[in-house]
Amino acid sequence: MDKLVEIPLQGLIDLREIYKREWPKEDIGFYVLTNFINWLEKKLFVENFHAYSLNGDYSDGTFVILYMTKLFGHTLNKDTSRLRRALCLLDLDGTSYYRYYYNDQDRSAVWSFIKEKQIVTRNEWEFIWYYLTPEIGSKIIVPPLPKGFVAETIREVDLPEVNEAWLFRYPKSIDRLKWLIRYNENIGLYTESGELAAWVLRYEFGAVAMLHVKDDFRRQGLGMYLAKAISKKIADAGGYASGTIKEENEVSNRIFESIGYEKNGIMYCIEILPSSPISDGNN
Incomplete structure (x- = not known):
């Protein structure tokens, strides 16, 4: 049976290295991980932060981060089914708004998750994503x-x-x-x-x-x-x-x-x- 497993700080660092090898091709996950690693390493107060893998395995880059009411979920696997399965295990607060940030690679998993959990959504915005070396x-x-x-x-x-x-x-x-x-x-x-x-x-x-x-x-x-x-x-x-x-x-x-x-x-x-x-x- 699938379960979400918390990723410790060292695990996040290891996961970032996986994404760094794909930068800038797969860069949103890299930036998300880098930001929260920086916060955690500085021992800043990070309220309601959780980083999860599916069944303790993030070797394919699949992870989900829930920070307050911000949601980040990414994978490097062309088959995004593991990301969808991880998202479906989240216990979201039914009294809150959430915002989920994702790219084209992850979009099919996001929408499968939304449909499977019968989640009500609004305003899917599109932005040009830029990077600077x-x-x-x-x-x-x-x-x-x-x-x-x-x-x-x-x-x-x-x-x-x-x-x-x-x-x-x-x-x-x-x-x-x-x-x-x-x-x-x-x-x-x-x-x-x-x-x-x-x-x-x-x-x-x-x-x-x-x-x-x-x-x-x-x-x-x-x-x-x-x-x-x-x-x-x-x-x-x-x-x-x-x-x-x-x-x-x-x-x-x-x-x-x-x-x-x-x-x-x-x-x-x-x-x-x-x-x-x-x-x-x-x-």
């Missing part, structure tokens, strides 16, 4: 910051504004942003008077994202500055930068491609809705 990232030349601005970590007091501007926000998504600015690379550009003018964050699956410049501060090169600065910061620390951008976001796509990011297929995100009507949101 560390070699190119380390050579990025960050332009001078325009006069009148200072770059620093995004202040927690400004998160309501960041959350409100996020196209893909959801109930209680601000809680997710709190963890991201504490644990992952992020940059906020502030005016001399202390107003937040522009920002960029990095998701749990390693993607540079949420790049935003407020209307009053556009056409000053702030978007390009942010994209280059955070990408170089990641590369200089030995990391692998990636990005997810909607196809219709032509400005951000041009910025990332001009820096040296390369397209690597499509990443999907789907919303899993509560099975119980009593839920009031997400973590």
